[in-house]
Amino acid sequence: MAAAAIATLSFSSVPCKKRPRHGASSFDAQQFSNSSSYCHSLTLRPRVPRSRAVSRVVVAQAGSGSYKVAILGAAGGIGQPLSLLAKMSPLVSALHLYDIANVEPVTADLSHCNTPAQVAGFTGKDALAGCLSGADVVVIPAGVPRKPGMTRDDLFSVNAGIVRDLVAAVADHAPGALVHVISNPVNSTVPIAAEVLKQKGAYDPRRLFGVTTLGVVRANAFVAARKGLPVAEVDVPVVGGHAAATILPLLSKARPKAAFTDEEVEELTARIRDAGTEVVEAKAGAGSATLSMAYAAARFLEASLRGLDGHDDVYECTYVQSQVVPELPFFACRVKLGRDGVEEVLGSELRGLTDYEARELEDLKPKLKASIDKGIAYVQQNQEAALN
Numbered sequence: 259m260a261a262a263a264i265a266t267l268s269f270s271s272v273p274c275k276k277r278p279r280h281g282a283s284s285f286d287a288q289q290f291s292n293s294s295s296y297c298h299s300l301t302l303r304p305r306v307p308r309s310r311a312v313s314r315v316v317v318a319q320a321g322s323g324s325y326k327v328a329i330l331g332a333a334g335g336i337g338q339p340l341s342l343l344a345k346m347s348p349l350v351s352a353l354h355l356y357d358i359a360n361v362e363p364v365t366a367d368l369s370h371c372n373t374p375a376q377v378a379g380f381t382g383k384d385a386l387a388g389c390l391s392g393a394d395v396v397v398i399p400a401g402v403p404r405k406p407g408m409t410r411d412d413l414f415s416v417n418a419g420i421v422r423d424l425v426a427a428v429a430d431h432a433p434g435a436l437v438h439v440i441s442n443p444v445n446s447t448v449p450i451a452a453e454v455l456k457q458k459g460a461y462d463p464r465r466l467f468g469v470t471t472l473g474v475v476r477a478n479a480f481v482a483a484r485k486g487l488p489v490a491e492v493d494v495p496v497v498g499g500h501a502a503a504t505i506l507p508l509l510s511k512a513r514p515k516a517a518f519t520d521e522e523v524e525e526l527t528a529r530i531r532d533a534g535t536e537v538v539e540a541k542a543g544a545g546s547a548t549l550s551m552a553y554a555a556a557r558f559l560e561a562s563l564r565g566l567d568g569h570d571d572v573y574e575c576t577y578v579q580s581q582v583v584p585e586l587p588f589f590a591c592r593v594k595l596g597r598d599g600v601e602e603v604l605g606s607e608l609r610g611l612t613d614y615e616a617r618e619l620e621d622l623k624p625k626l627k628a629s630i631d632k633g634i635a636y637v638q639q640n641q642e643a644a645l646n
């Protein structure tokens with residue numbers, strides 16, 4: 259295998275020798291597991307084992323590590339910091355930034371960072387083909403964010419059409435790409451994306467993801483703080499969907515194993531579910547989570563790229579087509595990521611739930627189902643309207 263310069267971003271501060279079994283899959287610099295130092299959050303320099311610090315060259319564990327990533331909505335609140343984090347990834351060789359406005363200055367600015375990814379900017383519908391052509395992963399944070407008092411579903415009327423049109427372009431110009439949908443309401447925009455891809459004959463359920471990583475990131479942070487645990491060692495699966503009560507952290511499955519009182523479970527669950535609203539209210543009309551979301555999206559991007567690159571240890575919670583809950587065609591749970599996207603949907607964490615978790619799971623089913631159906635109906639009805 260050819261030697262490759264590897265600058266590894268760390269999105270956790272897992273002590274390299276002590277990663278959780280199914281832990282944060284991507285940014286914990288595991289090829290440097292002989293390092294005794296802690297992997298600090300999001301290092302800005304190449305992470306190298308001390309013994310190799312002079313040459314800064316290590317042998318890659320898998321693959322060639324060279325992928326093209328397109329970000330649609332790249333000039334927005336999430337898009338900009340996400341683009342920066344993607345520019346820092348050693349697995350990204352080309353970074354295509356698309357937005358309907360303001361993409362030029364972002365591209366000029368980012369292209370001055372001395373990391374390998376080549377940055378190019380694209381704006382206007384006619385530029386989408388060039389932006390998407392050959393993309394391995396397309397990340398979509400395009401769309402409007404919430405203001406105080408709104409639910410995520412209130413964004414449907416604007417964002418449904420944005421996601422539909424962008425995914426149609428992905429089907430035309432990057433049909434084999436992994437598609438990461440960030441735009442809310444994720445519970446509905448992912449089914450919208452699936453329907454559009456189906457209509458275009460480009461649907462592969464292994465390649466379509468709703469990005470729910472922010473729920474996991476928050477759950478890990480809040481549980482670590484509450485229990486006094488090293489944050490990078492904490493791994494809480496968050497299942498269901500990405501809105502209010504459809505967000506279900508499985509605290510009984512958290513690692514390391516921790517004891518929670520009933521009150522703690524209820525408080526933590528409520529905090530994790532309401533965390534998006536907490537940020538929306540703090541921003542007081544100026545949008546929703548952007549920095550933590552960019553961090554979460556970059557973690558999920560890096561996980562996907564490591565999967566594409568042939569690493570065999572990549573697990574993340576994400577909202578995908580699945581049968582783990584038979585009445586819900588889309589459900590967020592832990593999946594194994596590989597060379598073709600989802601390699602396996604792991605439903606095992608839904609077994610042996612506490613009474614509280616089992617009740618909450620039952621409670622979320624009709625809510626999530628309604629959001630899924632709304633997304634599917636949107637595409638089907640618009641298709642019928644277009645034919646009539």
Ligand SMILES: NC(=O)c1ccc[n+]([C@@H]2O[C@H](COP(=O)([O-])OP(=O)(O)OC[C@H]3O[C@@H](n4cnc5c(N)ncnc54)[C@H](O)[C@@H]3O)[C@@H](O)[C@H]2O)c1
Pocket residue numbers: 330331332333334335336337356357358359399400401402403404413417420424439440441442443444469470471472473500545546547548551
């Ligand atoms: N999945 C999650 O966990 C999560 C977390 C936070 C925010 N979000 C969602 O992400 C979306 C974006 O949030 P934000 O804070 O970045 O908003 P923002 O308004 O700051 O940025 C959105 C960007 O999308 C662009 N855009 C709009 N229509 C477009 C189109 N047709 N093609 C390309 N670009 C287009 C805008 O020009 C803007 O630059 C919102 O829907 C928000 O609710 C999701």
Ligand SMILES: O=C(O)C[C@H](O)C(=O)O
Pocket residue numbers: 403404410442472500533534535537538546547
């Ligand atoms: O809360 C929002 O509207 C944005 C996002 O879904 C979040 O969880 O922060």
